[in-house]
Amino acid sequence: MSIHFPRRAGPLAALPLLLALGACAFAPDSRPPAVTQPAQYGVEPAPPAGAAAQGVAQRFEPGAQPVPQWWKRYRSAALDAMVEEGLANSPDLAAAERNLAGAREQLRGQVNSSLLPSVDAGASATRNRALTMPNLAQPTALYNVFTGQIQATYDLDLFGAARYANASLAAQVDQQAFQLESARRSLAGNIVTGAITSAWLAERVALTEKQVVLLRQVARDTQRRYELGSASQNDALDADQDAATLEASLPGLRAQWHATRHALAVLMGRNPDQAPPDLAFGALAVPEQVPVVVPSTLLASRPDIQVAEAVVQAAAADVGLATAQLFPSLSLSASMGKGGFAWGDALSGAGSIWAIGASLTQPIFHGGALRAERNAAKERYEASILQYKQTVLTAFKDVADTLSRLEADGQALASAEASRQAAEQSYRNTASRVRLGALAPYTEFASEQHYVAARLRELEYANARLTETAALFQAMGSPASAPEVAARQP
Template identity: 30%
Template sequence: MRRHLFLLALALGLSACSLTPPLVTPEAPVPTRYPLASGADTQAKISDLDWRAMFPDPHLQGLISLALENNRDLRLAALNVQAVQAQYGIQRAMQLPAIDATAGVTRQRGESRSAGSSVSTQHNLGLGISAFELDLFGRARALSDAAFSRYLASEQGQKTAQVALIGAVADAYHAGLFAQEQLRLAQQTLTDWRQSLELARSLKAAKQSSGLDVSQAEGQVASAEADLEARTRALEQTRNALQLLLGTAIPDGLPTALLLDDLPRPVLSAGLPSELLTHRPDILQAEHNLRAANADVGAARAAFFPRLSLTGALGYASPEMGNLFNSGSRVWSFAPQLSLPIFNAGRLRSELRLAEVRTSSAVAEYERAIQIAFREVADGLAGRETYGRQVDAQQRVVVSATRRLALSDLRYRAGVDGRLELLDAQRQLYAARQTLLDLRSAEMANAVALYKALGGGHSQADKRVTE
């Protein structure tokens, strides 16, 4: 028995061989610097990003906290992590022998010519190992490594979902603020155009203008009323979208929201593209998937080599229950089994080829994730460099249109210009204000997109969400 235990320990000691190929992570297929990035960007640390610093509005912070606790998509991502973690535990347990305790009684009847029929009883109690595979060529270890890498990938997938959720809540909240401002603009415009309609009717009653001016003013008011309904519908839809993201009703006790004019313009530094490799959760997820696929190649290679499995038991067996634990009732068994694949119609080679192809696909997905991340950051930087100047220029357009409307109104009341000139001035001012709101909305959305592209959105304070 000691000899068998020595052979078992020796086999376990030799089971450290691995056929998993060394993982060569491809270099990032992107430039070393972003376009339009300033010198300060190269000194930034993406790890310093935090959604609370990015979104100082206390009302928005409360909404994000609600979403992190109640959003169903994020909850599914967390459950997926737990499922993959359990799969990893199952795969890791296969590297160690499973010891089972057995107890039983066997009664059987037999017949022979000499003794006739007889009934025998056998009592047994023991501990045993059943078909434990010695990992001589690293197959079980490779499968365990693959499962562990997929577990890490699922964790990064959860972080990706969290980043996306925070950005979606911020976008929905900002969309609601801008929808409110657009509704307010539509209400103000409708009020102004109704006053203009009353003026046109008064001038017609005094026979200072024709019915054409009244018809134009009435059409203008009807257009404003239709636009008001559209803005009201858009505001309700943004609220519904926000509530879906939160996963619960918006409570009344949240802090007061900032006004639209008080929202700060976020200033984000991009750092270097190489920092994305360690901070973008989707890139880290692709990297772990690549490691898992590489480990699968090692498991497929090891399948070509012999498998040694052990079955052993140690215990007691006796026909009499009272004599079960006597010294003469001890029994043991040791049954090693060696199997070598000889013919399987090319199945093992096809499995190896499949694992290698999946590794190549994982490499391509990893490189693609890096390229997408680089493009998203570059787009965000382009927006950061241009939206501010465009908004400033559009504000000058609004000032100019406001001045023109005031002058056109004075000239119309004085009878110098016709109704058509005033109508054009009113429409130009409304379009200029609407364009300004759209630009400010796009500027804020670009800042949120850049924040997500840089890998922000999670911090140490959010560990309670991932537990």
């Protein structure tokens, strides 16, 4: 393509067009590269529904949108209140919001200063001694100077340096906004997971204590049978060892429960001693419908991917800024005011002073620093592209792993439920036979202990399904809109 200019116009007529063409080529594409999207998240397609366990078979909804307040699907008013309190009172979240507000103010100031001229007022009063020559019979000249003036300066953004600087800072503000959204969702997820885990640990402590009581009763009965000659000494020792081993695990289990409650209180903005009461684990409803967004929607809904995209935008703008700094910069200035050797002279019409000017600066030699900075900006841009791709791949893997674990948890829970039901029926049968005198009393304690152990395994997988469901909701991202900023990428 060739460009022709009128001969009479001269080369200056081409300057606006050349500036526009040059500015367009200064920065690379700020849009992140296209990433190959998987046909399905994992090596195997997600089933339409999970295994039926405890009366619920979770349904996976392909193509559904992310759920903003997903914790409400657990249908627990107490859990909703915990999340709302945490979102309202978390110091970390409040600090992030203040930092974001400060970053937006900084961006607004930078944009306004680049678009508008700066105006300053100044005044000075000095007393001076004039230069005198030696050996001359003249008095020393002392005089005063009074000045007051208004100065205005304006930098013309010929090659887009200020525009690229604004775009880079705007993208950095975007990063903070998306990080705040990510922190908000992480806080909600941690509160939900902490509340579920604390309720599970409370049940686990209670059942383990019961299990210890049963094992101690079995050990006493075995000791009596050993004394009567119907059991061996090894049987009595083994029973004592089983009871003591399980009892030794109780202090650590209680400490884990208390630590979980303390952490939950801090997440909610409370002191550890003000931890909320535990939820009733059995009252927590498993969300029956779980969204599985398509990969293209995931790119726009995950805050970590949005942060990586904003990093690409900032890096692209930095390349444009570093390139623009290789070209001339033009600054205009003007001033007007009053001046004189006395206040009366300064305020008179004869004391008026003014100036107007322009300065053009073209970098010539900086020891290669400017080109090195441009090359460094280009390398950072290429690195941000690769980091964006890695973030997307990690997000796909996160969803795939969570789906796989949730499906496995459903299957394991179904098996554990069947095992618990069998152990419960066996315990009931044994208790009936003990009451009829067909079995010795100690067999009832042993059977009940096996039933409690099966109940503990079922609780473990029920907790895993509840918490993995929360993790899947988190992995789907948020439908929140992009943050508002004062400037965008050119």
